Amino acid sequence: MDQLSGWIAERTALANRIRAMLPEFGITIPKNLNQLRKHLPFVLEDAENGLPDRLRQLLCELWEDLIRLDDRLKAINAELDTYARTDPQTQLLLTIPGIGPIVATALISGIGDASAFRKGRDLAAWLGLVPRQYSTGGQTRLLGIGNRGNRHLRMLLIHGARAVLRVVSKRNEDDGLRRWIERVTARKHPNVVAVPLANKLARIVHGVLRHKTPFEARLMSA
Numbered sequence: 001m002d003q004l005s006g007w008i009a010e011r012t013a014l015a016n017r018i019r020a021m022l023p024e025f026g027i028t029i030p031k032n033l034n035q036l037r038k039h040l041p042f043v044l045e046d047a048e049n050g051l052p053d054r055l056r057q058l059l060c061e062l063w064e065d066l067i068r069l070d071d072r073l074k075a076i077n078a079e080l081d082t083y084a085r086t087d088p089q090t091q092l093l094l095t096i097p098g099i100g101p102i103v104a105t106a107l108i109s110g111i112g113d114a115s116a117f118r119k120g121r122d123l124a125a126w127l128g129l130v131p132r133q134y135s136t137g138g139q140t141r142l143l144g145i146g147n148r149g150n151r152h153l154r155m156l157l158i159h160g161a162r163a164v165l166r167v168v169s170k171r172n173e174d175d176g177l178r179r180w181i182e183r184v185t186a187r188k189h190p191n192v193v194a195v196p197l198a199n200k201l202a203r204i205v206h207g208v209l210r211h212k213t214p215f216e217a218r219l220m221s222a
Contacts, residue, residue, distance in 0.1 A: 115210055165194060
């Protein structure tokens with residue numbers, strides 16, 4: 001999974017490098033991979049946009065590198081999908097909102113035996129999703145999650161949490177996860193809810209793996 005993350009990071013860096021070469025010639029492409037895939041071929045084919053021949057050739061080579069990385073990642077994702085359909089633990093994790101084949105297989109690989117963690121909070125703490133505390137004068141302050149724990153798995157869960165937040169309004173009104181999110185967002189800005197939700201997802205992961213039962217949002221308390 002670390003290798004997969006490396007290739008994704010390499011593709012992102014390559015896309016940023018391509019975009020950075022164009023503004024000097026009055027060409028801008030939105031910071032989105034799909035937009036780059038859509039617009040770059042037209043930029044390369046436009047003989048009137050003032051791109052020097054050497055730069056155009058270099059961009060063609062970088063575009064080919066990007067296509068190769070896309071193909072490699074598609075092949076890996078296909079393998080993960082096949083594995084997810086046959087592995088019982090991965091199937092259980094796929095019942096949790098925000099967790100797809102990549103996150104599920106990374107969690108299985110990284111966590112190992114979920115029973116090694118006594119409670120869901122212990123797993124969340126191991127991932128670095130439990131806020132640090134500072135106590136003084138009888139008062140306790142939360143200091144944020146810092147850089148502890150498994151950074152890779154933590155970021156995957158935070159990305160998954162953001163995906164859930166984007167579509168939460170489409171979930172059933174009696175959905176326990178939706179009610180929990182609405183209760184938290186009533187007190188906090190949506191931009192900062194992703195980490196508490198990732199913490200919640202980590203606890204759900206622990207329960208699903210330890211009890212070997214699929215996640216059911218309707219049974220979740222708000």
